[in-house]
Structures are given as structure tokens and as C-alpha cells.
Amino acid sequence: MQKAILLLANILLIGCTGTKKASTSDNAGKGDTRTKEVEFLDDQTYYLTESANDKTYGYEKGNPVKVGGSKENSGPKNQRRFLNGLLGPNGEQIKYYRAGSCCGFKTPNGLFDNIGLLDLYKVYWDGSDTLNIYINLYDKGDLMIPVGLTAKQK
Template sequence: MKTIYLFICIVGLLMSSCATSKKSVRKGEANVRHELLDARTFKITKFARDKTYGYSEDNPVKVGGGMEGPLNEQRFLNALAGPNGEKVTYKRQGSCCPFKTPNALFGDSGVLDMYEVIIEGSSEKIILYLNMYDSETLQVPVGFTLRK
């Protein structure tokens, strides 16, 4: 009897610890294929008008890629330059914001990756949210240009 009670308590604890109150991120298109400028850089031709694109967990940049997801995140960031063509550097800050996706590597959930982006000559630290599971046509976020 004690064993059954203990089992029920453990299962209940595990189920409640996996719950999340975060809202789901909008889903991407059915895996858009991205063109490469070179092996480490995406060719991007569109510029975002939406000021939340990439800056909000509700509107992340969807680079897709599955197993190539981390490389696709780098390919996207490598394409960016500052507003006047300045060099940018970036560093992954971690993951956040769980969401449901049909493109997950395991199960039906993914997380966003947060990157700190610094524009050369500026002390401002910009956080961009990237989704490596879903993909859509890539755009340059407001405040950035393309690397030459």
C-alpha cells in the first residue's frame, strides 16, 4: 500500500513539474529552404518591418534545420551587420520559452535560443530569439543590415 501511494506521489510530482504556463510560439511555415551565401552564411533578401521580429519570444527568427539547427542559427547571425555596416559579434545566452512544434527532434516541444548580439562600437547588448525547429522566409531584423 505504501509503495502504491509513493508511486502516485512521484508520478503526480513529475507531471506537475513538467507543466508550463508559457504561451506557444507561432508555428513556422512548412520548412522553407534557405539559400546560402557561403557555407557559414545565409543569403537574406528581405528586411523586417515588424520591430518585434527576432526581438521577442513571441516572434522569433525561424531558421529551422533540425539537426543543423545550431549551424543555421550561426548562418543567420553571420549574415547580419550593424545599421551602418558595422561588424557584429554574438554569443549564445541559453535557451528559454518552451513551445509546441511538429518539427521537434524528440517529442512535440522545442525551446528558443537567445543570442546576445553586440554591434562594433556600441555598448548596447541586443538579445535576439531564434527558433531552430520551425522555418520561414528569413528577414533582417529592424536595426540591422546585411554583412558585405
């Protein structure tokens, strides 16, 4: 069973990165870096108060949003909590969908052989172009509002 799981992880990794070696990036797989406690608006929504200064935050696979939760079985819910906290640049209600997984990387929190995959979400609102947001559900980091977006208030 373990060999089958490792084989599946390697197949996914090969499909995502083109090689057997996981891709490395600046921020994707450093493990847990969270320094601030996460706040909630409700059980389905994070309260996001800090805006990112880095224009790559969330928009590039090398600097994904790190929501964590895979080991606690709350990773997908944490992804939705983050996205539910966001609004468009003028307070527009956003819509999103998960486009799939990509971009294998090494992380001490990976489930199989210290490997993780990012999830790619497509985010849009009425009259907008679609944005790509990369989310890491293996590692925890400080949650920020990506450049160009706003967040729900209390």
C-alpha cells in the same frame, strides 16, 4: 530511456516557463512557414535580402527567427549562418554569443512530445548596446533582417 528523456524535457520546460505547460506565442510554434528558398553567401553565411517590417521579429520570444534544421542536425549551424549574415545598422561587423535556451513552446517539429526551446543570442558591435535575438531551430520560416540591422552583400 524514453521516460528519462521526457523527464529531462519537462524539467527544462518547467525551468523555462515556470509551469509544466509549454508557453504559447504568436509565431514561435506554428511549424514550418517558409515560402522562399534560402540563399547562401557561403556555407557559413545566409544571404539575407528582405528587411522585416515587424519591430518584434527576432527581438521578442513570440516572434523568433525560424532557421529550422533540428531534424537534419543543422539547427545550430543554421543559427550561426543567420547571425553571420547580419551587420550593424551602419554596416558594422557584429559579434554574438549564445546566452542559453529559454521559452518552451509547442511545435510539430519538436524532438520530444512536440516541445521546442528557443535559443537566445546576444548580438553587439563596437560602441553598441547588446541586443537579444531569439532563434527557433525547430521550425523553418522566411528569413529577414531584423529592424535596425543590415546584412552582408554579395
